[in-house]
Amino acid sequence: MNIKVIEYSYNSHMTQILKEGGKTIIKTDKRIDTINAGQFETDIEPVLQEQGLDIEMDCNDLEYIASSGLRIIQKTMRTVMTKKGQFKITNTNPNIYNVLSMTGFTKFMTVEQKQP
Numbered sequence: 001m002n003i004k005v006i007e008y009s010y011n012s013h014m015t016q017i018l019k020e021g022g023k024t025i026i027k028t029d030k031r032i033d034t035i036n037a038g039q040f041e042t043d044i045e046p047v048l049q050e051q052g053l054d055i056e057m058d059c060n061d062l063e064y065i066a067s068s069g070l071r072i073i074q075k076t077m078r079t080v081m082t083k084k085g086q087f088k089i090t091n092t093n094p095n096i097y098n099v100l101s102m103t104g105f106t107k108f109m110t111v112e113q114k115q116p
Contacts, residue, residue, distance in 0.1 A: 015043035024050075027058045032069030041072050048076065053085030060091035060114065070103060077109050088112065 014029035014036055024047050032040050047055065057073070073089070080087040088110035092100065097113050100106055 015040055017043070017047060022052070023054045023056060025056045025058055027060070028062045030061050031064045032062065032072070033064060033066040034068050037066065037068035037072060040069070041075075044072075044076065048079045051083055053080045053083050053087070055080055055085065055087045057087070057089045058091050059089055059093075059096055062096055063093065065096060065099060070099075070105070073105065 014032075016027040018025045018027070026044055026047065028040070029036075047053070055076070057076075077087050089100065089105075090112045091114045092111060093114055097106075097111060100111050105111060
C-alpha cells in the first residue's frame with residue numbers, strides 16, 4: 001500500500017500546491033494565459049521564498065500555455081537555480097512539450113512527457 005503524507009496543501013482557482021516530504025508539487029490548471037498568469041505567479045510566489053527548493057510542476061491538466069506562462073516558468077527556474085534547488089516539469093502532453101522544446105526550455109530544465 002502506497003500512502004502519501006501531505007504536509008501542506010494550497011488550492012486556488014487554478015493552482016494546487018502540495019508539499020510531500022522535501023518536495024513541493026505545483027499542479028497547474030488547464031491554461032496559463034495572459035488573463036490568469038498573474039494569479040498563477042501570485043499563487044506560486046510563497047513557494048519560491050523557501051530555501052533548498054525541490055519543485056515539480058505537474059502539468060497533467062495543462063492544455064495551453066501563453067508566453068506569459070513561459071515567462072513565469074523561466075523566472076521560477078532562475079529562482080530555484082539561485083537557491084541551489086531542483087526544478088522539473090512533469091506530465092506534459094505532446095503539444096505543451098513541443099512548445100517547451102521549440103522555445104528552448106528542454107535544453108536547460110528537465111521536462112517529462114505524460115506516459116501513455
